[in-house]
Amino acid sequence: MFKALLITKNETAQSVAVTDIDESQLPEGAVTVKVEYSTINYKDGLAVTGKSPVVRKFPMVPGIDFAGVVESSSSDLFKPGDRVVLNGWGVGEGHWGGLGQKARVKAEWLIKLPAAFTSKQAMAIGTAGYTAALCVEALVAHGVKPEAGEVLVTGATGGVGSVAIALLSKLGYKVVASSGKASEAEYLSSLGAAEIVDRATLSAPGKPLQKERWAAVVDCVGSHTLANACAQTRYGGFVAACGLAQGMDFPASVAPFILRGVSLLGIDSVMAPMAKREAAWKRLASDLDASKLESISKTVSLSEAAAAGEAIVAGTIRGRVVVDVNA
Structure with missing residues (x-):
């Protein structure tokens, strides 16, 4: 038997509770993992609240x-004793996920945990940090250099934004953080943000083309924020879009793309091929200051995970939430 957070649903509502589960109930898979740590992402919050x-x-x-x-x-x-990490692949959505003391998955979904990180540190990074690394990898691959100009990071106090700032600043970029939380200015500066702008300047409907400012953008928000970020990106710049905290819509025009040559880069973390995953984790191992993970994250027990999911959907969580599934 092992403990796991289990979501059940009847005709009218769903319920979430820590439950004792027999190992025989685990889904099919080639590899059984003794889980040490998991995490709460925005998608996990949507799952436990049932809001999506x-x-x-x-x-x-x-x-x-x-x-x-x-x-x-x-x-x-893989062999017994290997330290592994999993991000995405529909786990926690269509296949039992990580908020339990054991998991059974396909071998192709796992990668070996980089020696630079403990299991807890890996989950302080989590899908959010791995997604941030995918964004940074995309910008670097497209030739965006620090001397090109400012890089905007939206949703800056969230998990993706926090790690993106830390990575970009370590690589020498001048990072401008967009946030609606004025009280978090010191936190964002500690991660490496050179400047902080109020998210209200980006979140309302704006003109199709605006004053050019950003050499590149990491957008975690979508909707009007993404549209305005594109409208403000400099000629030939790149926008990496990976989130929808404001909304799934994209109320923009083609103007930035056909008049300024702006490129919109879609970043998918769920089904990303293994080569991209390994490159992202290599980037994290080499360029993420592990000492910053303490300030980026907090740890909760398995019994506290559902409440943390509600808080992340409500927008009251800063950074990352690590779940000690054995606590």
């Missing part, structure tokens, strides 16, 4: 991330 149809079948153990130790494996890719 994230979960595709019930009952479901949520948690789109986990890190731990291989307990058994029928795959040549």
